[in-house]
Amino acid sequence: MSSEIGCGGILIKDYQCLLRQYGLMGLEISSTRVEGFYCAAENVVYLHLRSSLDTAALCRLCRDMRETIDESGLLTVWSELRYSAARALLLLFSVSHLVVLHHPNHVFDLSYIPLFVAIDACRQRLLRPVSDTLRSVAGLPSGWVNHGRPCPPRVLFHFGSVPPAVARHRPRSGRPATEQLQHSLEDQIYRLLRKVRLITNAR
Numbered sequence: 001m002s003s004e005i006g007c008g009g010i011l012i013k014d015y016q017c018l019l020r021q022y023g024l025m026g027l028e029i030s031s032t033r034v035e036g037f038y039c040a041a042e043n044v045v046y047l048h049l050r051s052s053l054d055t056a057a058l059c060r061l062c063r064d065m066r067e068t069i070d071e072s073g074l075l076t077v078w079s080e081l082r083y084s085a086a087r088a089l090l091l092l093f094s095v096s097h098l099v100v101l102h103h104p105n106h107v108f109d110l111s112y113i114p115l116f117v118a119i120d121a122c123r124q125r126l127l128r129p130v131s132d133t134l135r136s137v138a139g140l141p142s143g144w145v146n147h148g149r150p151c152p153p154r155v156l157f158h159f160g161s162v163p164p165a166v167a168r169h170r171p172r173s174g175r176p177a178t179e180q181l182q183h184s185l186e187d188q189i190y191r192l193l194r195k196v197r198l199i200t201n202a203r
Contacts, residue, residue, distance in 0.1 A: 031061050032084040034091065047092060051085035052078075055104065082115075090119050094130070094149045102158045106166075106181065108189055117196055123148070157189060 032051040039046065052058045061081065062069070069077050092099060103109060130148040134140055144150050162178055169177040193199045 031057075031065070031081065032088050034088055047096065049085070049088050049092060051088055052081035053085050053089075086115060086119060086122075089115070090122055090126075093119060093153055094123065096153045097151060099153045099155045100158055101155060102160060104160045106159045106161055106163055106185070108157065108159075108185060108192075110192075113192055113196060116193070116198055120198060157185070159185065 032049075035048040035050060037046045037048075038044075050057050052061060058081075065077060101112070127148045131145055134145045134148065141150075162181065166177045166181050171177060175183075190199070
């Protein structure tokens, strides 16, 4: 990807400053990386996180890091993998307008809640240095500079499967069972995020 590609008034090369700010330069060493694709037709940059949060990537990491796990222990290696994944997520939540989180099944992973809380707390602590970095980029809106990101990203939770019983159920009237499950998951996730104050009426 060219370092001169524009994205909302900021050049991709300027994001390298943010990568250094978040300690994300050279993430491939820690088996976590953010892949990027620029769509010229839509003028959109797509970012894809590959880390231990991805089941396929985690299986590959466990296979490739077998010796490291035997030497350092699973808990040590797992902590490092989670740490590098959290730093990458921090970057995505700071530069993205839309974040899509995929679950392979129909159950929301509750381990994301403390992870999101930690990321939010870390972002608040890094707000001043990130704002100072963005202030050096000409042409950025003041809101972007003051808040350290273009906007609070919308998060879409995508669930890849439906329980067989729900898929087979065909109500004679009312909403389909899959739609009821969708609204139930939406309500559960909203209440969880609201309870830990990750979303408020002010945001």
